[in-house]
Amino acid sequence: MKLLVPIKRVVDPYAKVRPLADGSGVDTTGAKFEINPFDEIAVEEAVRLKEKGIATEIVVVSVGGPQCEDQLRKALAIGADRAILIETDAVLDSPAVAALLSDVALAEAPGLILMGKQATDDDCNQVGQMLAAKLGWPQATFAAKVEITGNSAQVTREIDSGEQVVALPLPAVITTDLRLNEPRYVALPGIIKARSKPLEKRPATSVQSPKTSVSAVELPPTRPPGRRVGSVQELAAAIKERGAI
């Protein structure tokens, strides 16, 4: 079975980022970029399915500028077989990304799409579901465990009140949560070896005009500075004084 894994290039989730001085967007100058951590979990899961003999080919795809090649190369180093970069410098919202990915899915005809539940930059949590809807496929979001048998997947999903186990006929879209796995560390030889794996660049043919766009970015209101207390008694008194209990 072929697996398709869409990945997004995002600012390192542990980096501190700020709005641009004019508030028109996010200042990413000098920032380090990574594969969105949830997508990296999806790549890792795909590689594990290949190691188990369930997947035969892993195709990773990213939509964006030429810089996305770095993240695709990293995914190849983790163990993907082939990469596609849909090149565009347009500002994309989730429906536009889902539309471009759905074209790739129709052309590649994977048995399963594995991708992150959300990107750590815009925190939108939309593309996986929109893609499943466009393809008319079932979905399992927030996956904590994935088992594939024949032509179906059994997925343990995280839900608001605990966990849910669902069965899905394939093809389907599965979005990953943090507990699905811990991505492997890729040593330098792996990254060098991945340079010989195929990476195909295609211009995005038609990009939908955005349905949602960011018109301003600001810092959230700051809390007034807090106070250190010296003892439990003082702490309890302060909590009571603030009427919090």
Place this chain on the structure above:
Amino acid sequence: MSKLLVIAFDATDAATSFGFAHALGLPFDVLQLTGLSVPSGAGTVTLANLGSIPPADGLAKALQPLVAGYSHIASPSSMGSKDVLAYLAGLLDTGMVTDAIGVVSPTEFKRPIYAGAMTATIKVNCDPIIITFRPGNFGKDAASANGNESTTSLNVTSQATILSESSKGSARPDLSQAAIVVSGGRPLKDAATFESVIGGFADALGAAVGATRAAVDAGIAANDLQVGQTGKVVAPNLYIAAGISGSTQHMAGIKDSKLIVAINTDTNAPIFDAADLGLVGDLFTVLPELQRELKQ
């Protein structure tokens, strides 16, 4: 004409949607998927009487005809609403705003990005617009009575099948609605320690229990207790963080708390920068003492 449809996944969603509907300033109806009708100030409440929420693919398809004619379709943010409403947005080929925390105008919303490190204003240029919002960021005015009430039978056929569901079934208050939340992090060591130290303290105060991702990953706490960027968002009157370093990802879930209290052995822990009240100390000795003091 502009009109909002609130899709209520559970019994409390309709009542907690009033503040958002009010901020949006549009007339609104409620589609109550499970549970009974509650006063929410809605024009019309339609009860679907589902026993439980079906898989997203089938539910979103069944919702499609019912949302026709509405300019805005919204639910309180939850894993369940994001699962279904984003699929619905895909079916309708429309745009979506996740986790709205403010309404600038009916076509402009504020939402957190980068784990809440920044707030973005999102301009919407589509119809309908699908929204999930955080009720804690909107007014808690008491809702007035509903107008009409009707029922509908939703014919849901999903390709996915739910095989089982396990809920920890806690008798404690719901995290996202509790007035007091006590959370523990990695130093709680194991599940039994977490339950007795954090759980015991919470029960004494009638509080809900939360945890960090580090605690959940280590098997110390259940996954549905995770608070933060990728867990639950809480907005209690009192949030007590015990043995929590204060990562950006954790803070993303607690910023709207009225009073944040931090207890940490490390005087340089970042949590102290964000806390309203901080005490440097060992949680294992501080929490039992604090419990006694607060009960006095």
